[in-house]
Amino acid sequence: MRARASRGRRESTSQWRGLAGVAAVTLASIVITACGGSSAASNHTKVMTKIGKGEGVLNVIAWEGYTQPQWVKPFEQQTGCQVNAKYAGSSDEMVTLMRQGGDSQYDLVSASGDASLRLIRGGDVAPVNVNLIPDWKNFIPQLKSPAHNTVNGVHYGISLQWGPNTLLYNTQKVKPAPNSWSVIYSPKYKGEITVPDNPIQIADAALYLSKTKPSLGITDPYELTQKQLGAAVSLLKQQRPLIVKYWALASDEIDLFKNGNAVVGASWPYQTNTLIAAHAPVKDLIPVQGATGWADTWMLASHAKHPNCAYMWMKYVSTPKVQAEQAISFGETPANTLACPDMNKIQKGACAQYHANAPASYFDSIRFWKTPTTRCDNGQSDCTDYNDWQQKWTEIKG
Amino acid sequence: MATSAATPSGPPGGLALRVSAALFRRAWLRAVLLLGAPGAWFVLIYLLALVILFVSAFWTVDSFTGNLVHSWTLSNFKTLVDDPVYRAIALRTIVIAAAVTVTDALLAFPFAFFAARIASPRTRAALFVAVLMPLWSSYLVRVYAWRLILDRDGIANWALAQVGLGPQHIAYTNVAMWLVFSYIWLPFMVLPVWTAIERVPDSLLEASSDLGARGWQTFRRVLLPMVLPGVMAGSIFTFSLTLGDFITPTLVGGAGSDFIGNVVYNNVGVSSNVPFAAAFATVPVIVMGIYLVIARRLGAFDAL
Numbered sequence: 001m002r003a004r005a006s007r008g009r010r011e012s013t014s015q016w017r018g019l020a021g022v023a024a025v026t027l028a029s030i031v032i033t034a035c036g037g038s039s040a041a042s043n044h045t046k047v048m049t050k051i052g053k054g055e056g057v058l059n060v061i062a063w064e065g066y067t068q069p070q071w072v073k074p075f076e077q078q079t080g081c082q083v084n085a086k087y088a089g090s091s092d093e094m095v096t097l098m099r100q101g102g103d104s105q106y107d108l109v110s111a112s113g114d115a116s117l118r119l120i121r122g123g124d125v126a127p128v129n130v131n132l133i134p135d136w137k138n139f140i141p142q143l144k145s146p147a148h149n150t151v152n153g154v155h156y157g158i159s160l161q162w163g164p165n166t167l168l169y170n171t172q173k174v175k176p177a178p179n180s181w182s183v184i185y186s187p188k189y190k191g192e193i194t195v196p197d198n199p200i201q202i203a204d205a206a207l208y209l210s211k212t213k214p215s216l217g218i219t220d221p222y223e224l225t226q227k228q229l230g231a232a233v234s235l236l237k238q239q240r241p242l243i244v245k246y247w248a249l250a251s252d253e254i255d256l257f258k259n260g261n262a263v264v265g266a267s268w269p270y271q272t273n274t275l276i277a278a279h280a281p282v283k284d285l286i287p288v289q290g291a292t293g294w295a296d297t298w299m300l301a302s303h304a305k306h307p308n309c310a311y312m313w314m315k316y317v318s319t320p321k322v323q324a325e326q327a328i329s330f331g332e333t334p335a336n337t338l339a340c341p342d343m344n345k346i347q348k349g350a351c352a353q354y355h356a357n358a359p360a361s362y363f364d365s366i367r368f369w370k371t372p373t374t375r376c377d378n379g380q381s382d383c384t385d386y387n388d389w390q391q392k393w394t395e396i397k398g
Numbered sequence: 399m400a401t402s403a404a405t406p407s408g409p410p411g412g413l414a415l416r417v418s419a420a421l422f423r424r425a426w427l428r429a430v431l432l433l434g435a436p437g438a439w440f441v442l443i444y445l446l447a448l449v450i451l452f453v454s455a456f457w458t459v460d461s462f463t464g465n466l467v468h469s470w471t472l473s474n475f476k477t478l479v480d481d482p483v484y485r486a487i488a489l490r491t492i493v494i495a496a497a498v499t500v501t502d503a504l505l506a507f508p509f510a511f512f513a514a515r516i517a518s519p520r521t522r523a524a525l526f527v528a529v530l531m532p533l534w535s536s537y538l539v540r541v542y543a544w545r546l547i548l549d550r551d552g553i554a555n556w557a558l559a560q561v562g563l564g565p566q567h568i569a570y571t572n573v574a575m576w577l578v579f580s581y582i583w584l585p586f587m588v589l590p591v592w593t594a595i596e597r598v599p600d601s602l603l604e605a606s607s608d609l610g611a612r613g614w615q616t617f618r619r620v621l622l623p624m625v626l627p628g629v630m631a632g633s634i635f636t637f638s639l640t641l642g643d644f645i646t647p648t649l650v651g652g653a654g655s656d657f658i659g660n661v662v663y664n665n666v667g668v669s670s671n672v673p674f675a676a677a678f679a680t681v682p683v684i685v686m687g688i689y690l691v692i693a694r695r696l697g698a699f700d701a702l
Contacts, residue, residue, distance in 0.1 A: 096670040243653035245570045260550040395483045398654045
């Protein structure tokens with residue numbers, strides 16, 4: 001047995017040499033071919049002037065909770081467009097999905113303000129004709145042509161809904177009821193805190209520091225100098241041992257609260273609504289320091305295969321009824337100002353509860369997600385960009 | 399081996415006969431026919447993928463547009479070495495993979511010994527099915543089941559409270575990952591150890607006790623050296639499977655539980671930085687290479 005084994009080994013050595021030779025040749029050829037080609041983003045799609053016949057299918061990248069059967073089913077019946085949704089857990093994931101060939105695989109993406117400009121600059125999304133969306137003229141003025149989806153007067157999508165990132169807590173375990181973000185940075189609830197697994201979470205820490213440590217001089221939580229970023233990062237590093245889990249999908253956080261593993265955390269209103277529907281003892285609020293938030297846009301992929309269905313969808317979700325349904329289901333504020341009566345019809349007092357009739361000052365009080373860049377508003381270019389934020393986030397999570 | 403090849407039978411002169419005669423005379427032709435398809439698969443799909451991976455590790459990504467920059471640089475590897483975060487993550491991955499391997503070996507040995515040498519044939523069959531049963535259900539289902547077990551209000555904490563050890567924070571920690579990994583990969587350790595123990599002749603154990611060795615001595619000096627190759631073979635599975643996993647850390651890991659696989663996944667799926675992911679992915683390849691060399695020294699491949 002020994003002898004046979006050693007002979008086998010000798011043979012395999014010489015075979016290995018042969019294989020190594022083959023591998024070396026292939027390696028060389030790959031290097032040559034790979035270095036030759038380089039693709040450039042191009043945008044061939046012409047802006048549509050009329051919605052044609054539906055293609056039967058619509059593929060979308062969406063936030064969890066944005067494609068509920070409640071309004072997707074009627075859409076499918078009306079238009080014959082079968083909706084296939086892929087949930088993304090963060091803006092980064094949406095951008096990556098679109099960049100890695102998603103711009104021809106998917107038709108629409110529900111991008112937040114921190115992803116939309118990256119998609120426009122990367123050529124992943126196409127201009128949209130707002131005249132084909134009748135309800136667009138009923139949108140609140142701030143969301144008709146906001147800077148995050150309209151560049152040089154060209155619209156790259158239709159605004160959808162907006163809302164704040166809230167503080168969620170278990171009413172039985174967290175007493176007294178919190179009114180400050182400090183509760184997620186304090187050791188009182190060590191091992192029972194959860195926050196999103198998302199670099200943009202640094203802005204939440206920066207917002208908190210802008211109120212609690214004015215000496216740092218943070219005016220905009222998305223425009224941080226190295227020193228200010230360092231302060232936010234060290235706050236988040238102190239927070240890490242207190243965290244039970246960084247949640248990636250909304251359903252993760254719902255599980256954590258349902259099973260008692262987390263009692264307080266940063267959240268979206270969607271989780272609160274889902275948990276309350278499941279009779280979990282939770283509540284959410286906007287703490288005294290204010291909140292970051294999102295303003296989402298349905299954006300059309302630059303190589304969308306089903307543009308007619310995509311336009312039908314953008315038209316459909318902008319109507320007051322669907323705006324109201326989604327607003328109440330997710331717990332956010334509709335872009336369409338006419339959604340108020342429909343909201344109250346579904347749930348009494350919902351219009352006021354979800355701020356659909358709030359004055360413009362409420363909109364302005366939310367610090368909406370945007371992509372950090374090196375250019376600060378003060379004209380200097382000493383700010384940290386999103387790459388820095390991503391690296392720091394890896395460092396924080398360790 | 400050459401003489402054991404098929405000898406021609408049946409009426410002379412047929413096409414089949416001529417083909418088989420031609421094959422009989424040309425050993426290399428037989429080898430080409432046998433190994434051609436799997437060999438091409440191996441080179442084109444498997445080795446090529448590895449080569450492309452390794453080559454792309456020397457590229458970078460334009461942070462603004464997200465496009466690949468095809469210029470040669472060592473910056474990805476430099477980040478890996480310089481940044482303590484990635485060292486910590488690599489170390490965590492390797493330490494947990496090693497802990498899982500040791501745990502599985504300790505659990506598998508007595509079980510396999512009982513199954514192979516003590517149990518009746520009926521019990522043996524039942525045990526065999528019991529080992530393989532978890533493999534019939536989805537990996538994800540089993541990990542999620544563990545999430546329920548380890549929850550704050552789960553069975554594990556209930557049981558601990560019964561014996562007065564109070565509720566523990568097990569859910570979403572490295573301990574949870576160690577438990578789940580040890581459970582998931584246990585069958586891959588049990589089976590090779592079982593085979594190795596089965597192969598040890600009874601006569602050797604009897605001779606050992608005839609010569610006056612106590613049970614412990616027989617175990618240490620006769621059984622263990624003969625079963626060690628089987629344990630090493632099993633450890634290759636448990637170690638490499640843990641080393642490359644990212645699903646269990648995502649589902650049961652907590653804050654600071656990222657594995658190499660998670661960083662790779664995030665760089666590909668979230669940050670769109672394939673070159674850096676490729677660079678980090680070479681770490682487990684190197685670790686596994688070193689491990690295999692050690693395993694070979696210890697005779698793991700004799701047991702295969």
